[in-house]
Amino acid sequence: MKILAIYEQTVPLNAPMRNASVAYDTMTASALAVVSDCVMNGEPVVGYAFDSIGRYGKGGLLRDRFIPRLLAASPAALLDQRGLIDPDAAVAALMKNEKDGGHGERPGAVGLIDAALWDLRAKLEARPLWRLLAERAGRPSPQEAQTFDVYGSCGHFRPGRGTAELDGLAREVQAAKAEGFSTIKIKLGGASIDDDLARTRVAIAAAEGARVAVDVNGKLDASIESGWLQAMAQLNVAWVEEPASPLDYHRLSKIAAVTPMPLATGENLFSLDDARNLLRYGGLQPDRDLIQIDISLSYGVAEYLRIVSEFEAAGWSRAAFVPHAGHLFAAQAVAGLGLGMHESASDLSLPFGGLWDGTAIKAGHVAASEAPGVGFELKSSLFQWLKPLVARDRNSAGVSSIIAGTVG
Amino acid sequence: MKILAIYEQTVPLNAPMRNASVAYDTMTASALAVVSDCVMNGEPVVGYAFDSIGRYGKGGLLRDRFIPRLLAASPAALLDQRGLIDPDAAVAALMKNEKDGGHGERPGAVGLIDAALWDLRAKLEARPLWRLLAERAGRPSPQEAQTFDVYGSCGHFRPGRGTAELDGLAREVQAAKAEGFSTIKIKLGGASIDDDLARTRVAIAAAEGARVAVDVNGKLDASIESGWLQAMAQLNVAWVEEPASPLDYHRLSKIAAVTPMPLATGENLFSLDDARNLLRYGGLQPDRDLIQIDISLSYGVAEYLRIVSEFEAAGWSRAAFVPHAGHLFAAQAVAGLGLGMHESASDLSLPFGGLWDGTAIKAGHVAASEAPGVGFELKSSLFQWLKPLVARDRNSAGVSSIIAGTVG
Numbered sequence: 001m002k003i004l005a006i007y008e009q010t011v012p013l014n015a016p017m018r019n020a021s022v023a024y025d026t027m028t029a030s031a032l033a034v035v036s037d038c039v040m041n042g043e044p045v046v047g048y049a050f051d052s053i054g055r056y057g058k059g060g061l062l063r064d065r066f067i068p069r070l071l072a073a074s075p076a077a078l079l080d081q082r083g084l085i086d087p088d089a090a091v092a093a094l095m096k097n098e099k100d101g102g103h104g105e106r107p108g109a110v111g112l113i114d115a116a117l118w119d120l121r122a123k124l125e126a127r128p129l130w131r132l133l134a135e136r137a138g139r140p141s142p143q144e145a146q147t148f149d150v151y152g153s154c155g156h157f158r159p160g161r162g163t164a165e166l167d168g169l170a171r172e173v174q175a176a177k178a179e180g181f182s183t184i185k186i187k188l189g190g191a192s193i194d195d196d197l198a199r200t201r202v203a204i205a206a207a208e209g210a211r212v213a214v215d216v217n218g219k220l221d222a223s224i225e226s227g228w229l230q231a232m233a234q235l236n237v238a239w240v241e242e243p244a245s246p247l248d249y250h251r252l253s254k255i256a257a258v259t260p261m262p263l264a265t266g267e268n269l270f271s272l273d274d275a276r277n278l279l280r281y282g283g284l285q286p287d288r289d290l291i292q293i294d295i296s297l298s299y300g301v302a303e304y305l306r307i308v309s310e311f312e313a314a315g316w317s318r319a320a321f322v323p324h325a326g327h328l329f330a331a332q333a334v335a336g337l338g339l340g341m342h343e344s345a346s347d348l349s350l351p352f353g354g355l356w357d358g359t360a361i362k363a364g365h366v367a368a369s370e371a372p373g374v375g376f377e378l379k380s381s382l383f384q385w386l387k388p389l390v391a392r393d394r395n396s397a398g399v400s401s402i403i404a405g406t407v408g
Numbered sequence: 409m410k411i412l413a414i415y416e417q418t419v420p421l422n423a424p425m426r427n428a429s430v431a432y433d434t435m436t437a438s439a440l441a442v443v444s445d446c447v448m449n450g451e452p453v454v455g456y457a458f459d460s461i462g463r464y465g466k467g468g469l470l471r472d473r474f475i476p477r478l479l480a481a482s483p484a485a486l487l488d489q490r491g492l493i494d495p496d497a498a499v500a501a502l503m504k505n506e507k508d509g510g511h512g513e514r515p516g517a518v519g520l521i522d523a524a525l526w527d528l529r530a531k532l533e534a535r536p537l538w539r540l541l542a543e544r545a546g547r548p549s550p551q552e553a554q555t556f557d558v559y560g561s562c563g564h565f566r567p568g569r570g571t572a573e574l575d576g577l578a579r580e581v582q583a584a585k586a587e588g589f590s591t592i593k594i595k596l597g598g599a600s601i602d603d604d605l606a607r608t609r610v611a612i613a614a615a616e617g618a619r620v621a622v623d624v625n626g627k628l629d630a631s632i633e634s635g636w637l638q639a640m641a642q643l644n645v646a647w648v649e650e651p652a653s654p655l656d657y658h659r660l661s662k663i664a665a666v667t668p669m670p671l672a673t674g675e676n677l678f679s680l681d682d683a684r685n686l687l688r689y690g691g692l693q694p695d696r697d698l699i700q701i702d703i704s705l706s707y708g709v710a711e712y713l714r715i716v717s718e719f720e721a722a723g724w725s726r727a728a729f730v731p732h733a734g735h736l737f738a739a740q741a742v743a744g745l746g747l748g749m750h751e752s753a754s755d756l757s758l759p760f761g762g763l764w765d766g767t768a769i770k771a772g773h774v775a776a777s778e779a780p781g782v783g784f785e786l787k788s789s790l791f792q793w794l795k796p797l798v799a800r801d802r803n804s805a806g807v808s809s810i811i812a813g814t815v816g
Contacts, residue, residue: 022506055507060468060471060473061469065468099429099430099462100429100626100653101654101676102512105512106513107512245681246508268509269509270512273655277655277685280689
């Protein structure tokens with residue numbers, strides 16, 4: 001088999017919300033389609049991927065460097081012994097002539113391709129991705145259905161709500177609870193103890209018994225840190241997310257030493273190199289804290305498994321791994337790799353909200369899809385962004401596509 | 409004043425050489441031109457920048473994110489109180505809605521724009537950039553000529569040389585010595601003690617009294633580390649560069665503790681966040697070791713000065729700062745900020761080799777150019793890549809240009 005074409009498209013999110021760090025009104029994400037020369041049911045088999053949200057689309061790097069490099073690789077070098085596409089081999093080809101260090105946008109471009117190739121591979125085997133990932137990680141793949149834990153992510157700041165901000169927050173949390181989430185995460189500002197306490201109390205009341213986690217996105221003001229941590233500890237939150245800037249391991253270790261609250265971090269570390277430094281210097285506790293490295297922003301599955309192994313060797317369990325990015329690829333990884341929890345955007349009006357269409361969430365548990373691949377085809381609000389990528393293949397109206405034969 | 413247009417071009421290097429980490433045959437770099445609405449001598453004043461080499465051009469990020477963001481900023485927000493372009497304000501505008509962490513390609517895209525704006529600013533003041541940078545850093549700007557120290561960087565692996573590799577290495581070092589360098593850096597492989605010793609001895613003999621530094625580009629094999637460090641210490645090298653992978657501070661600190669040799673590192677750390685972790689965890693010694701953070705790969709001058717301040721507060725001196733990238737912008741910074749040494753590619757056949765045309769190197773010292781700006785116009789081998797960027801302005805034959813009016 002070989003790759004016939006790779007299409008990418010930058011998708012504007014236009015979401016009228018923000019967290020303590022960034023606004024989403026001008027945020028973008030990348031959609032990717034890898035078309036193979038294999039045909040099933042009369043159609044070419046296509047692997048899809050959709051970006052994690054928060055660090056912009058990867059279009060430039062995909063077009064300038066990584067798509068041309070993948071298309072220039074010998075097709076045989078990308079296959080395993082069974083003659084099927086091998087995402088690990090593809091990532092190795094993508095990283096040829098890349099220097100160590102500087103893990104910023106590059107890991108996301110490589111990880112997006114890795115994710116699409118895993119979707120392709122699983123479709124070629126006509127199996128759900130989580131079963132392949134379980135095998136890749138050396139875990140037994142059960143015959144019966146697999147369930148995994150999820151938490152609902154919501155409660156962003158919505159500047160348009162004005163004085164109704166807290167009412168809106170309460171409604172979001174109530175809706176998440178009604179959807180079946182038993183753990184619900186909201187955004188805090190990190191700039192005012194009173195504001196953040198008020199917000200958290202509203203969420204706890206609205207959650208009606210579900211656990212509430214809080215996220216300051218690395219923006220907890222150092223001048224209020226001590227009082228903020230003490231006040232928040234009274235509220236029994238599920239965890240505090242990104243209390244320190246992502247690379248400030250020293251500050252994180254000081255916070256970890258003084259607070260009893262579980263801490264969660266790692267969504268802005270994109271490599272084994274950086275994750276290992278978090279492990280070495282961050283002062284996190286294996287029996288309490290959560291690691292949120294984003295799989296497809298961090299070079300993909302192989303690098304993620306290296307990270308998990310590094311932590312396991314230091315006494316951590318897979319249950320502490322709660323990958324960032326509420327997308328279906330991450331859900332497959334949580335199910336297949338036996339990770340702790342899947343983050344799911346609980347606002348179903350977002351194209352990246354929720355799981356496969358009709359998925360029932362029962363007391364925070366979800367049954368993994370049995371559809372082949374990642375199952376993008378079963379999520380209509382997202383698949384509307386992916387399907388047109390390939391439609392361009394037949395009527396070449398698209399301008400931001402790259403076809404094997406025309407890469408410069 | 410305002411910015412009329414920004415042009416960028418990816419330049420293929422096609423250099424038939426490699427270091428222990430990457431080959432340069434498919435390496436690219438970005439050239440950038442920022443055209444202002446100011447006219448001097450009948451011509452629009454243009455700020456130029458040319459990339460540091462080794463981590464690929466920044467075209468995609470420039471086109472997708474940073475050039476549009478700069479052009480969308482209010483012109484007034486980019487000016488200082490004198491009404492002139494303010495690179496610090498521009499960088500702040502570029503970093504709006506960017507998350508913390510993940511310092512990979514982004515710092516280089518932002519730093520390239522910063523560099524071009526500094527060239528523009530200095531030209532508007534009709535002064536050499538080093539005088540502006542001295543003022544920016546609060547240093548006295550001398551009336552008379554300024555000199556600074558340089559070292560010659562050469563001795564890459566050239567696969568085409570085959571068994572004549574060591575002869576070729578010797579000729580490169582001899583040529584660097586003849587050009588006037590008193591410190592000359594060569595590349596080692598880090599895979600074999602014998603090979604690296606042979607290479608270093610050849611270089612020391614050819615250097616005829618000039619100091620020889622060695623660079624393993626993060627690829628020193630851990631299995632030979634101890635013997636390699638002991639053997640190399642007998643040769644009295646000027647420094648050992650990147651003995652550990654850039655983010656492996658733990659390994660670096662262990663090496664720093666056991667070797668008497670000066671260590672140099674930092675060219676693959678692109679932010680204050682990462683530089684501070686090097687300072688905290690790398691075990692480097694202020695009276696011995698060298699910091700090689702690359703200014704324009706690291707968000708530019710303002711971030712670099714924050715890094716220098718962080719190290720100064722920990723007892724380091726500016727003499728320990730030897731920025732990566734043998735380009736003219738770095739030379740201006742070394743002269744203006746009073747840094748230790750400038751790295752200069754001693755192969756003058758490379759477009760990024762050497763300094764301004766005709767610059768004399770006397771016992772490792774160079775006189776700073778008095779031309780306005782960075783002085784790209786006085787380096788013909790490089791300016792041939794920059795000048796056509798703007799020529800496109802008048803006859804729109806270029807396709808990879810972005811003009812203010814057409815940014816999507």
